[in-house]
Amino acid sequence: xxxxxxxxxxxxxxxxxxxxxxxxSSLGHSVVLPALFGWNIHQNDEYxxxxxxxxxxxxxxxxxxxxxxxxxRIVRGLWRSLQAREIAADDADAKLGWxxxxxxxxxxxxxxxxxxxxxxxxxxAQTAAIFLFLNGLMLFGAERLRRRxxxxxxxxxxxxxxxxxxxDFRRALGIGTAQALALIPGLSRSGASMSGGLLAGLSNxxxxxxAFLLATPIIGAAALLKLPELFGPHGEHVRGQALVAALxxxxxxxxxxxxxxxxxxxxxxxxFAVYCTxxxxxxxxxxxxx
Amino acid sequence: xxxxxxxxxPAIVVAVLxxxxxxxxxxxxxxxxxxxxxxxxxxxxxxxxKHGIAAxxxxxxxxxxxxxxxxxxxxxxx
Numbered sequence: 001x002x003x004x005x006x007x008x009x010x011x012x013x014x015x016x017x018x019x020x021x022x023x024x025s026s027l028g029h030s031v032v033l034p035a036l037f038g039w040n041i042h043q044n045d046e047y048x049x050x051x052x053x054x055x056x057x058x059x060x061x062x063x064x065x066x067x068x069x070x071x072x073r074i075v076r077g078l079w080r081s082l083q084a085r086e087i088a089a090d091d092a093d094a095k096l097g098w099x100x101x102x103x104x105x106x107x108x109x110x111x112x113x114x115x116x117x118x119x120x121x122x123x124x125a126q127t128a129a130i131f132l133f134l135n136g137l138m139l140f141g142a143e144r145l146r147r148r149x150x151x152x153x154x155x156x157x158x159x160x161x162x163x164x165x166x167x168d169f170r171r172a173l174g175i176g177t178a179q180a181l182a183l184i185p186g187l188s189r190s191g192a193s194m195s196g197g198l199l200a201g202l203s204n205x206x207x208x209x210x211a212f213l214l215a216t217p218i219i220g221a222a223a224l225l226k227l228p229e230l231f232g233p234h235g236e237h238v239r240g241q242a243l244v245a246a247l248x249x250x251x252x253x254x255x256x257x258x259x260x261x262x263x264x265x266x267x268x269x270x271x272f273a274v275y276c277t278x279x280x281x282x283x284x285x286x287x288x289x290x
Numbered sequence: 291x292x293x294x295x296x297x298x299x300p301a302i303v304v305a306v307l308x309x310x311x312x313x314x315x316x317x318x319x320x321x322x323x324x325x326x327x328x329x330x331x332x333x334x335x336x337x338x339x340k341h342g343i344a345a346x347x348x349x350x351x352x353x354x355x356x357x358x359x360x361x362x363x364x365x366x367x368x
Contacts, residue, residue, distance in 0.1 A: 082354075085360055
């Protein structure tokens with residue numbers, strides 16, 4: 001019998017695509033959902049890790065496609081700065097590119113070194129529920145402690161100029177380190193980086209945009225590193241399900257990023273904070289008494 | 291951006307050391323690593339590939355840092 005059914009793959013894929021980009025922790029949901037529905041799927045099972053990698057790869061591809069024009073500008077900016085051996089003061093694309101590189105370093109290093117030990121220690125559904133609750137508190141805290149947000153700036157290159165002006169490399173390093181919190185199931189990568197952006201003085205919209213740009217290399221690299229496992233012994237009996245889940249994740253990830261960029265034009269992190277604290281608390285209590 | 295040319299040589303040295311460390315992680319098993327290297331584990335046949343990738347990326351970052359500290363204007367003028 002297959003360890004994951006196609007129905008479970010569809011549900012997990014749809015949820016993964018949404019929760020990877022919404023600041024509500026995809027890893028937390030992938031731990032909590034099977035426990036909630038009584039499915040015999042555990043986060044530390046190698047086949048499940050392999051299965052999730054496919055959904056991550058799909059999300060990374062969707063993000064890359066969605067922001068393809070931005071990435072083309074950013075890569076050209078990086079190349080310009082390498083040629084000139086400096087980041088020109090008026091080159092927002094180059095500055096944004098190096099901010100993303102600097103912020104990716106701590107997240108990448110901590111991910112490479114701590115992913116497995118942290119996954120082993122914080123594998124239980126109850127722990128994930130508690131961290132989901134803490135994720136809600138983090139989002140509340142970021143909205144409360146945020147610096148005064150700048151005036152509204154339309155999406156696109158002008159938004160990138162604001163990001164490049166408001167962030168320096170030390171702040172980018174801080175946001176990247178905060179992003180590594182997502183190694184703990186229940187804490188959200190996009191939530192941590194959006195919170196960091198708000199504390200650095202970005203608007204919700206710019207913080208979300210920076211978080212999505214930042215997510216692409218780290219999710220993509222993690223997926224690329226683990227994707228070969230899908231074709232090895234751990235991928236047996238889950239390859240078909242992983243493909244179905246990846247397609248579902250791609251669809252919901254696309255609509256999620258479109259929705260969130262519009263949502264944060266006028267809204268804040270508060271609804272997600274309410275969701276995480278309420279659901280996290282309810283699940284933590286529920287798992288404790290059952 | 292302020293350039294610090296005196297950091298070029300130290301950054302290159304750090305990069306070379308990190309590349310050597312990466313090569314060690316890729317080539318040697320955990321038991322063969324020197325005892326002061328993170329990841330050393332007596333009797334283990336495991337290869338710390340992820341440690342190797344981390345060291346490689348850090349080395350690359352040090353090299354890029356060194357590149358940015360060199361004087362580009364002199365190179366462009368010649």
